[in-house]
Amino acid sequence: MHNKNKENTNFIESIIKKIVIEGKSIERIQTRFPPEPNGYLHIGHAKAICMDFGIVKKYGGICNLRFDDTNPVKENIEYINSILKDIIWLGFNWGKIYYTSDYFQKLWNFAIQLIQAGKAYVDEQSSKEIAEQKGTPNQSGINSPYRDRPIIENLDLFNKMNQGEITEGTMVLRAKIDMSSPNMHLRDPIIYRIIDHHLHHRTGNKWKVYPMYDFAHGQSDYFEGVTHSICTLEFAVHRPLYDWFIDQLKIFHPENKDYRPSQYEFNRLNLTYTVMSKRKLAQLIRDNIVNGWDDPRMPTLAGLRRRGYTPESIRNFIDKIGYTKFEALIDISLLEYSIREDLNTKAKRVFVVIDPIKLILINYPKEKIEMMEITNNPGNDLEGTHKIAFSRELYIEKEDFMENASKNFYRLTIGKEVRLKNAYIVKCIGVKKNKSGILKEIYAEYYPQTKSGLKESNRKIKGTLHWVSIKHSIPAEVRLYDYLFTVKNPSEEKNFYEKINPNSLTIKTTARIEKELENASPLENFQFQRLGYFNVDPDSTKNKLIFNKTVSLKESKKNKFKFKQIKNNK
């Protein structure tokens, strides 16, 4: 409490710590990360990954990866590959890779045992009838007319279900538990359903029946020897069922007397201005709101990677938000802080003008070229410098000039001096406009003795601008991103589609970049000075360079003033 370096310990870690430190009953820790391969991993999964893998990294043990592939209708190999890639990218290693489908035979056998023990039965009612009999949370259910079907008949029907003799949707296997339980999940849950005419990505057409989540998850944990089955809060209500199946399993496996997996639940990640459910994300893709799972606006790991987020920044972010049982909504600014914090130390500083306007230095020799030196990272001299060409005709940002500026405007305006970063101090002496009054060129004088490095350059100048030489700069496309939604919590909207931000993507084809960027490699991070952090899009080619804006530089309130002014100008 008084130690500044003390790290925060979440409640799940406390449980583990107790085991490790006190040497309690189990000395072995085994966790698992169990994604369903029905979509790409998002930053909410990163939270689970950091928990599952992180806990064994820290306290010793094994974390395996298990693909929870019990529903061939939604799952495929593309998703499996993306999941493998994203976990590695995040910086974690699994012990073994398992598939729930590896246990289909074992689960089948277990189901048979349950039937034989009179604890499971085949129900041939419609899903609607079954739902009606289930009652409501406030009202207890009633027994199915098939509940007391003879064991022999159950065995026979269950076999037929798996042999393609029964039409999909007409029969299910249910566990016989308690139709009046206050916990809905204990009201004779369906444990097997028929899925026909869908090839499973691993078992093909071998099975016609597939176990439901509740009948697969805990059992898989048990088969693998998982000790701590950590998941999100919405599964807390499943825990009694999880334990019930483990109890049954232990009856048939008396040899594992001292072993029992336990489920622990933490709060899932909610982020402002986005949605986190795979279903909703898939919907955005389907309706072309975004361009796929790796669209830089998506909260997926693939999207964040393409946007320019680093694995370190995501891990640090997860570290900051913690794990509790409180349904929290995390402000996206914390994520943005995390990537700025990381990139500030890593990203090379370069000059890029996104919205160019010509700046002509009328007293600078026409053919003269000077190579100016730019510090790659002002926070770290070891990263050195690079050179950029300077000449008479330059581009600066349109935003950096204003004809009628208030005194809060530090940048260029007629009659005022400004510093061209790493070059000269210049004074604006006039502009040229076309017939419609649109600004075409800005004219300035430079002071030769104010070149960076010279004594005279130490003069205090309030404004400093970035620039590129027209002749020496290269055109590029820059993609600017905004939040996907216009409200903080789109998930709580009746129709979250109404809150989609129509301006979440702005493509700028006018950008001019310094030559240093010509050979940048895909995903490489940069700071475009005064603009923000950007990275190279994977689609970028030598002939068409494309950059993504990761995040702006921090905007103080003073800085925000400039945006107001610009809006008013339009």
Next chain:
RNA sequence: UGUCCCAUGGUGUAAUGGUAGCACAUCUGAUUUUGAUUCAGCCAGUCUAGGUUCAAAUCCUAGUGGGACAACCA
């Protein structure tokens, strides 16, 4: 007409009966050849009411508020 879970500054998260701390955000100042960074600082909190105790954010009871559960999804 239920069962379970949760409640600490604006946001998130620590404090495991003994000094309510940290981060982000906001704001103020200093530094600055990025209106960035860095540095210094300000603002601001235990849902309510009882109870137990020398001592309660922490334990108990009730209330209030929020969430989860009624897929042949996971």
